[in-house]
Amino acid sequence: MTGTVRRTPLIAGNWKMNLDHLQAIAFVQKLAWGLADAKHDVASVEVAVFPPFTDLRSVQTLVAADKLPIAFGAQDLSEHDSGAYTGEISGAFLSALDCSYVLIGHSERRTLHGESDEQVSGKVRAALRHNLVPIICVGETSDDLEKHGPSAVPVAQLKAALSGITSTVDIVVAYEPVWAIGSGQAATPEQAEQVAAALRAVLVDTLGEDVAQKTRILYGGSVKSSNIAGFMREPNVDGALVGGASLDLNEFTSIVRYQKHVGL
Numbered sequence: 685m686t687g688t689v690r691r692t693p694l695i696a697g698n699w700k701m702n703l704d705h706l707q708a709i710a711f712v713q714k715l716a717w718g719l720a721d722a723k724h725d726v727a728s729v730e731v732a733v734f735p736p737f738t739d740l741r742s743v744q745t746l747v748a749a750d751k752l753p754i755a756f757g758a759q760d761l762s763e764h765d766s767g768a769y770t771g772e773i774s775g776a777f778l779s780a781l782d783c784s785y786v787l788i789g790h791s792e793r794r795t796l797h798g799e800s801d802e803q804v805s806g807k808v809r810a811a812l813r814h815n816l817v818p819i820i821c822v823g824e825t826s827d828d829l830e831k832h833g834p835s836a837v838p839v840a841q842l843k844a845a846l847s848g849i850t851s852t853v854d855i856v857v858a859y860e861p862v863w864a865i866g867s868g869q870a871a872t873p874e875q876a877e878q879v880a881a882a883l884r885a886v887l888v889d890t891l892g893e894d895v896a897q898k899t900r901i902l903y904g905g906s907v908k909s910s911n912i913a914g915f916m917r918e919p920n921v922d923g924a925l926v927g928g929a930s931l932d933l934n935e936f937t938s939i940v941r942y943q944k945h946v947g948l
């Protein structure tokens with residue numbers, strides 16, 4: 685471990701199936717005003733939002749027109765580039781909308797839509813083909829935790845997601861324990877750090893030390909303004925993937941500005 689690489693923290697808001705395109709415009713505009721009022725420096729903490737697909741064109745137009753310092757991405761993409769895949773969205777389309785990121789393998793996709801490790805890996809490769817930074821989501825259920833301990837399942841999921849990828853790539857990893865999502869029961873900072881360190885070791889093995897040191901690892905699961913600082917103090921946690929609290933302007937702004945309210 686070199687420990688010397690500075691990774692710009694990333695606070696990402698996963699809106700899930702909330703806010704239509706008109707609500708999205710109002711929300712992103714107010715978020716930008718709030719951050720500007722607070723003189724937030726995006727070079728110190730990057731901010732990204734993940735609206736539903738139908739909002740992306742509106743968010744793109746607003747961000748481009750007003751040059752807002754807010755990145756955006758989609759919540760999923762197809763592993764295929766085009767063809768007879770009704771209802772699917774190609775990475776090419778997301779790239780054309782200036783998306784920077786795409787969430788892949790969120791536990792809600794894995795459990796509600798039966799997304800397999802193979803599909804997750806296909807989607808990671810699709811994202812990279814289209815110059816999108818994949819945010820690869822991994823995490824264990826409470827059953828997994830009991831049976832296999834804290835890092836076995838997230839580590840296996842990350843290895844599977846990265847299969848066939850060896851070159852230098854720009855990716856983000858999000859550790860989201862399933863039991864912490866939407867439950868109000870976040871992991872402790874120590875738990876998050878233990879898994880994040882194990883995930884970084886996977887990155888070292890698969891992509892090499894340099895890429896591993898540059899790659900951001902986020903924690904997600906019941907993140908709020910009251911607990912963000914604890915996670916951000918951990919050496920291997922480089923940001924947060926926020927669900928519910930990302931829909932509350934004050935909460936989300938306060939999470940983005942964690943450095944100010946705890947004096948980090």
Ligand SMILES: O=C(CO)COP(=O)(O)O
Nearest residue numbers: 698865866905906927928
């Ligand atoms: O799933 C999540 C983000 O992707 C986390 O959701 P909550 O922050 O609502 O627990």
